[in-house]
Amino acid sequence: MKAKDFLPSDFIPIRVDLFDELLDDRALERGSVILLSGGAGTGKTTFCMQSIYYSALAGEKCIYLSFEEEPKNIKKHMKKNFGWDFDKLEQEGKVAIIKLDPIKVSRQVEQRIDEKKGLLEIKLEDIQFPFKPDKVCVDSLSALSIAFQGQETYRVYIKELFELLTGLNAVSFVISETDQIPKVYSRTGTEEFLADGVIVLYNSLNGEKRENGIEILKLRSGKHYKAMVPYEITEKGIRFNLKH
Ligand SMILES: Nc1ncnc2c1ncn2[C@@H]1O[C@H](COP(=O)(O)OP(=O)(O)OP(=O)(O)O)[C@@H](O)[C@H]1O
Ligand SMILES: [Mg+2]
Incomplete structure (x- = not known):
């Protein structure tokens, strides 16, 4: 058995189809924050929900x-599009899907920055976690960022988050x-530097056909495949076309 057949307990697989095969460790290190960037409809939500489901x-x-x-809409679409029953997983206490109001978050942050003159401390009560998670998805920073009036305040919040x-x-x-073929991977351009890893979902036009590709742009925790991998969204979720 190869060393990599043992999964260290401080690593968690992504579990989105064959994606873990692109990583030398076959999983991501606990404590990693991975930026998942891509254009509208490229499958960002599907990727995260598929990862959580499995x-x-x-x-x-x-x-x-x-x-x-x-x-309730996310769960409805996941069930209808891919057959993933998140109501059941929530009832079993394995998953929690929580809605946060970006306006409320930004107001709280801006108020606290005023009070403390720049010193920000996000308390865990700001985000209620019903249990200690192994995996967390935040969808999306873009929805959050538009609620912030000042880019500097948003930048401080992102660092703390x-x-x-x-x-x-x-x-x-x-x-x-x-954008569909991004050159910048986040709003302020600093998120990709703060993140431990960056995964990009592309949507490009080939003749009249739209084609999707995924790329691991950076990963601090280990070696990874370094080319674009084509993927499709199917009735079973994201499927990669791995040729290597
Ligand atoms: N069962 C299915 N089979 C094939 N394609 C599907 C299926 N269900 C959904 N899709 C495709 O998945 C796309 C949506 O994926 P998803 O919502 O994950 O993208 P997103 O990147 O999160 O989008 P947004 O930018 O709106 O948040 C749809 O635009 C649709 O083309
Ligand atoms: Mg989405």
């Missing part, structure tokens, strides 16, 4: 924080909406 089936606890879509996620010792995915 994690929950494998006994890992997962939390989905939505700044955008209502949890990334630190908070790191401290959870889970694997966290943070979604960022970009």
Whole structure:
């Protein structure tokens, strides 16, 4: 048996189809915050929900924080599109899908920055975690960022949010909406430097056909495949076309 056949307990697989095969460790290190960037409809939400669904089936606890879509709509679409029953997983206490109001978050942060003159401290009460998660998804930073009036305040918040996620010792995915073929992977351009990893979903036009590709742009925790991998969204979720 090869060393990599043993999964160290401080690593958590992504569990989205064959994606873990692109990573030398076959998983991501706990405490990692991974920026998942891509254009509208490229499958960012699907990638995260698929990762959570298969994690929950494998006994890992997962939390989905939505700044955008209502949890009941996300669950309805996941069931209809891919047959994933998140109501059941929530009832079993394996998954929690939580809606956060970006306006409320930004107001709280801006108020606290005023009070403390720049010293910001995000308390865990700001985000209610019903259990200690193994995996967390934040969907999306873009929905959150538009609620902030000042870019500087948003930047301070993002830094603190990334630190908070790191401290959870889970694997966290943070979604960022970009152009269909992005050159910048986040709103302020600093998120990709703060993140421990960056995964980009592309949507390009080939003749009259749209084609999707995924790329691991950076990963601090280990070696990874370094080319674009084509993927499709199917009735079973994201499927990669791995040729190597
Ligand atoms: N069962 C299915 N089979 C094939 N494609 C599907 C299926 N269900 C959904 N899709 C495709 O998945 C896309 C949506 O994926 P998803 O919502 O994950 O993208 P997103 O990147 O999160 O989008 P947004 O930018 O709106 O948040 C749809 O635009 C649709 O084309
Ligand atoms: Mg989405």
